[in-house]
């Protein structure tokens with residue numbers, strides 16, 4: 226843009242001003258070169274030069290010219306001011322344009338952002354609807370599954386009901402079979418199988434630190450075993466040395482010089498045949514014949530009459546000498562009875578009776594006892610004068626069969642204070658419906674089963 230006439234300089238000073246100052250000198254030095262500005266009517270567009278030698282009056286600068294130049298300069302200044310204003314306005318416009326552009330860019334970026342947000346929203350909504358559809362499907366599946374399970378549960382219920390009915394029928398059948406069994410082995414089958422009254426004795430001695438409860442029993446003592454073949458009587462292991470004999474009892478063996486405890490052949494005077502027995506020669510001067518021994522539950526004592534009559538078990542372990550053998554022993558001498566007992570804290574106690582013998586089988590091997598002394602308490606005197614009862618031969622005073630409830634043969638009353646032929650429970654105190662452990666009521670009560678017991682007899686001194 227052309228802002229005004231360009232002024233070229235011939236020397237280092239402003240041409241117009243220098244010419245104006247030098248105008249009076251021109252009169253003094255007329256032969257010198259002078260400059261004259263020619264200002265055309267039109268706008269000056271370039272430098273104006275008047276060569277020396279061409280100066281005329283007509284060409285001389287007048288005050289009018291100067292005024293014209295000044296006027297022109299003023300105009301040009303005005304124009305320049307105007308132009309400056311225009312330039313300023315243009316600059317403002319440019320700034321405004323810049324601002325607008327910036328704003329436009331911001332708007333674009335905002336629009337882009339909103340667009341992205343919109344896209345995101347659209348995608349999310351689409352995902353949500355997909356998820357919803359999946360959830361609906363899952364709910365449908367779960368409903369189907371629950372319906373199926375419900376149906377299955379109903380089927381199981383029906384099966385359970387059927388099985389319960391079967392179990393009930395079997396229970397009835399078992400009850401009937403038990404009744405039959407009772408009829409076979411009991412003399413009074415019409416009696417209801419009610420349990421005997423539990424022993425209410427407050428024991429003189431109670432084992433301290435009563436061990437754990439247990440229901441562990443020596444064998445599966447059910448009536449079914451009655452129908453099983455009995456264990457051969459007095460199975461003698463090879464390692465047990467058989468001493469010579471027979472002797473009339475263990476005291477006789479001792480007197481014959483056999484002072485070691487062990488297995489001996491015993492034949493009482495009136496006995497038809499000898500029986501094996503364990504002779505205890507190490508306690509109380511020896512000469513003791515062991516007629517009963519319990520110590521590990523290895524032998525089943527839930528047996529019938531014949532078994533108790535003839536005896537059973539292992540001579541070096543648990544055994545029962547046999548009612549007939551005990552009866553025969555008692556016929557030849559006056560014997561005393563020693564009952565040795567050990568609880569589960571390994572404490573040993575005893576009960577001794579001044580005399581002991583049995584009456585013959587015809588009166589049920591009735592028990593005859595003398596007077597008690599000892600530290601276990603007297604739990605046997607109440608059985609004095611009672612006949613022996615087994616499952617298949619009920620001689621007790623109870624309406625039912627005491628051997629059935631106490632799970633072993635004994636001289637029951639109704640039923641009594643002791644049974645050393647019961648179930649061998651581990652741990653002492655046991656849980657059972659009936660008092661069917663190896664108990665001595667005066668020592669531990671009816672629900673404390675001894676760890677080991679022995680019944681020994683010896684002729685009185």
Ligand SMILES: [Ca+2]
Nearest residue numbers: 621623624625
């Ligand atoms: Ca009875």
